[in-house]
Amino acid sequence: MTRVADLALRIAVRRWPAPLRGAAAREWGAELHEIRHDPGVPPARRGLRATRFAVSLAVARPPGERPPGVLAGVRAGAWRPIPLFLAAPLLCLLVEAACVTGSGQLPELVRRLAPSGTGFQVAQAAQELSQLLVVVVAVGAGLLLGRRRTAGGGTDAGAAGRLATLYALSLGAGTLLLVGPATSAARSRTLLTLALLWCALLIPALWAALAGARLRTVAPFAGGACYLAATAAVWLRLPASAAPRAYAPLWFPTMLLPQGWVPAGTGADGSPASFTILDVYPVVPFLLLGATGFALTYLSAARRPHRAVGVN
Amino acid sequence: MTSDVRLTVPVARVLAAFLTDPGEPRYGLALMSATGLASGSLYPILTRLSSAGWVEARWEEIDPVAAGRPARRYYLLTPDGVERARGALAQLRAQTAPHAAGTPGSARPAW
Numbered sequence: 001m002t003r004v005a006d007l008a009l010r011i012a013v014r015r016w017p018a019p020l021r022g023a024a025a026r027e028w029g030a031e032l033h034e035i036r037h038d039p040g041v042p043p044a045r046r047g048l049r050a051t052r053f054a055v056s057l058a059v060a061r062p063p064g065e066r067p068p069g070v071l072a073g074v075r076a077g078a079w080r081p082i083p084l085f086l087a088a089p090l091l092c093l094l095v096e097a098a099c100v101t102g103s104g105q106l107p108e109l110v111r112r113l114a115p116s117g118t119g120f121q122v123a124q125a126a127q128e129l130s131q132l133l134v135v136v137v138a139v140g141a142g143l144l145l146g147r148r149r150t151a152g153g154g155t156d157a158g159a160a161g162r163l164a165t166l167y168a169l170s171l172g173a174g175t176l177l178l179v180g181p182a183t184s185a186a187r188s189r190t191l192l193t194l195a196l197l198w199c200a201l202l203i204p205a206l207w208a209a210l211a212g213a214r215l216r217t218v219a220p221f222a223g224g225a226c227y228l229a230a231t232a233a234v235w236l237r238l239p240a241s242a243a244p245r246a247y248a249p250l251w252f253p254t255m256l257l258p259q260g261w262v263p264a265g266t267g268a269d270g271s272p273a274s275f276t277i278l279d280v281y282p283v284v285p286f287l288l289l290g291a292t293g294f295a296l297t298y299l300s301a302a303r304r305p306h307r308a309v310g311v312n
Numbered sequence: 313m314t315s316d317v318r319l320t321v322p323v324a325r326v327l328a329a330f331l332t333d334p335g336e337p338r339y340g341l342a343l344m345s346a347t348g349l350a351s352g353s354l355y356p357i358l359t360r361l362s363s364a365g366w367v368e369a370r371w372e373e374i375d376p377v378a379a380g381r382p383a384r385r386y387y388l389l390t391p392d393g394v395e396r397a398r399g400a401l402a403q404l405r406a407q408t409a410p411h412a413a414g415t416p417g418s419a420r421p422a423w
Contacts, residue, residue, distance in 0.1 A: 020359065023369075023385070024355070026382070026383075026385070027340065027384075027385040028340075028351075028355075029382060030381065030382035030383060030384050030385070031339075031340050031341050031351075031384075033381055033382055034341060034381060034384075035341070037381070052350075053351045054351075056350040056351045056352035056353075057351050057352050057355065058352075059352060060351075060352030060353065060355070060356055061356065062356065063355075063356040063359040063360050063363075
């Protein structure tokens with residue numbers, strides 16, 4: 001509860017007009033301190049009051065957006081985020097297409113580069129290594145593109161928040177578009193469940209990233225959210241007759257290990273449970289892992305204050 | 313800098329709270345209690361009133377270590393703000409008061 005209130009207060013301060021932020025942060029911090037130490041209120045209610053105080057500020061319309069009584073108009077530079085908003089879904093689809101293509105093409109490259117005669121059977125793990133490589137490339141691409149972003153107003157938390165939501169929705173829809181048509185109706189429904197769960201968990205993580213939390217703080221949360229979403233979808237999809245649903249969390253080690261075998265549990269036909277899980281989800285979790293990394297690094301890099309540039 | 317402030321119901325509540333004792337400085341939480349407004353409504357109003365010159369803000373002068381709490385920010389109506397607030401609230405009351413029956417120019421139904 002304390003962390004939620006602190007986070008909401010940080011969001012509120014970032015949304016306040018820049019010249020007033022310092023005083024607002026100090027003033028609200030003092031008020032929050034008083035709420036948290038009010039002896040006349042039971043401790044449980046203090047946390048609730050503090051959270052309500054901070055959240056109300058975080059969602060309020062900041063003053064100075066326009067003078068009272070002046071009709072809303074188009075402010076200077078308001079058009080700048082538009083190309084970015086239009087480009088976001090396309091960018092997401094390109095990243096996912098690269099993931100799909102990469103996971104198909106890279107194994108051969110890894111096999112060629114693999115040293116022969118070594119104890120570690122790199123060639124056997126080519127598929128998994130290539131998928132991991134695609135995730136790393138997606139994260140790097142997000143970082144690079146985010147740093148190069150010059151339009152859209154990195155300090156405009158409202159626009160950046162909408163962009164974060166758009167990213168998550170685009171990536172989820174992209175997964176469905178790329179993988180859905182090649183699957184059965186039942187698997188498409190599962191993919192839809194997975195995409196929705198993933199969006200529901202990733203969007204708050206992206207908002208938290210934009211609110212000022214450091215990437216190293218948010219990344220584990222977002223990664224965990226993505227993993228939970230994928231696990232939940234596997235759990236929903238896994239037929240109880242094929243393997244116990246308790247083995248659903250095995251999807252990740254199954255994807256990583258060569259030949260997709262994890263020595264834990266057997267399905268109804270006596271085959272390892274991990275084989276069944278592998279059949280359920282061939283590529284999708286890695287797509288979403290890559291997409292999570294891309295979205296997080298892009299938005300975290302893009303929200304950083306721009307470096308001052310001399311203007312003549 | 314002074315400018316006009318659009319008088320909405322929340323703004324009227326804040327001004328009325330100040331006018332109960334115009335000489336008494338108030339801080340955010342006290343105003344929230346007095347007006348029943350949420351923080352997200354109150355602070356934007358206080359900022360607008362400050363920038364319009366109706367209200368001035370100053371920091372409490374205390375030693376935070378000795379007091380065991382951070383310094384508060386107090387708000388007080390300026391002399392000009394007192395006059396304007398009284399005028400605005402009087403105007404609001406006049407606009408919202410029911411017309412006396414039979415008074416020339418009394419309100420007619422809209423239909």
